[in-house]
Amino acid sequence: MGAGRGITLAIFDAHCDVLMKMFIDPDISFLDSEKLHITKRGLLDEGGKVQCFAIYIPEKVHPDMRFQAALAMVDIFHEKILSEPEMKFIKTKADMESLKETEIGAILTLEGCDCIGNDLLKLKTLLHLGVSSVGLTWNHANLLADGALETRGAGLTDFGAEVVTLLNEKAVWCDVSHLSEAGFWDTIKRADFPIASHSNAYSLCSNPRNLKDSQIKALLQKNGVIGVTFVPQFLSNGYSASIKDILMHIDHICSLGGERQIGLGSDFDGIDHMVENLTAYKDYHVLVNELNRLYSSEFVNGLLFGNFARHFPVKKDSF
Numbered sequence: 001m002g003a004g005r006g007i008t009l010a011i012f013d014a015h016c017d018v019l020m021k022m023f024i025d026p027d028i029s030f031l032d033s034e035k036l037h038i039t040k041r042g043l044l045d046e047g048g049k050v051q052c053f054a055i056y057i058p059e060k061v062h063p064d065m066r067f068q069a070a071l072a073m074v075d076i077f078h079e080k081i082l083s084e085p086e087m088k089f090i091k092t093k094a095d096m097e098s099l100k101e102t103e104i105g106a107i108l109t110l111e112g113c114d115c116i117g118n119d120l121l122k123l124k125t126l127l128h129l130g131v132s133s134v135g136l137t138w139n140h141a142n143l144l145a146d147g148a149l150e151t152r153g154a155g156l157t158d159f160g161a162e163v164v165t166l167l168n169e170k171a172v173w174c175d176v177s178h179l180s181e182a183g184f185w186d187t188i189k190r191a192d193f194p195i196a197s198h199s200n201a202y203s204l205c206s207n208p209r210n211l212k213d214s215q216i217k218a219l220l221q222k223n224g225v226i227g228v229t230f231v232p233q234f235l236s237n238g239y240s241a242s243i244k245d246i247l248m249h250i251d252h253i254c255s256l257g258g259e260r261q262i263g264l265g266s267d268f269d270g271i272d273h274m275v276e277n278l279t280a281y282k283d284y285h286v287l288v289n290e291l292n293r294l295y296s297s298e299f300v301n302g303l304l305f306g307n308f309a310r311h312f313p314v315k316k317d318s319f
Contacts, residue, residue, distance in 0.1 A: 012263060012309055014264065016037070017270030019053050056111040074129050114138065123163060127170055132312075136174070136179060153182055155183045171193060174195070176188065177199045184211070200231075220256065230246065242275060260302055
């Protein structure tokens, strides 16, 4: 470890867009590419223990090709992420609990269901391929619900409710980040395993992607976890953000009862503008050192790893 890094602690990061970047640029190496915020080298150096890799289909991909693009990202995940010796595919809680000291777990997630259209078989296929968390929308409307930036602000469609039922049956996380407010409330009533992988507190930063206090409380009451994200425009109403802003959102969510249901979802590789002194995974120690200075070791360990890990659902079958 380099000077000033402090104690290395296990980190569970609930959201990144590495697969999207590698889909757009096939020449990127996961090992140590300077084009990535998260690399295998960064994970090893900073104590990365479990990393969620999102399948996010860029809007410029034609709707008819989005499911093919999702499959291409699954292939990238296997061929370029899991092919690294230290990386282990996490599909079950037992997989996570059996990680060796030298291994890093990789979880496959879906950010937005645009790629499935109205075809439940396509979603079932992605679940068969190991997707363990499903976000129903990105920022705009699809055939399941409206996203956070859709001005209509509608809730779940009948098909969206059908998808939530499937996720319940298969014990898969249902990710409410990016949903419209009405979509959130429709989902939180139905979802057995809700999380917000990368959302912050609306009362501190009035971005429509953030959750209001009533939403955070409802998520906590459903035994969900919220991942504080490093997106500056979700941290601060100004243009820039600092580590202090992250700590303020952590404190606020804890004040609502989230001490054991809060984690981190960086959104690295999905953002161009970064928090000051937290520009990539290699800087995680800056945040960790500040957390260790301010909070108990029990709380820090839960925030960094234990809370998301503990809430990872136990699959109900081999699906």
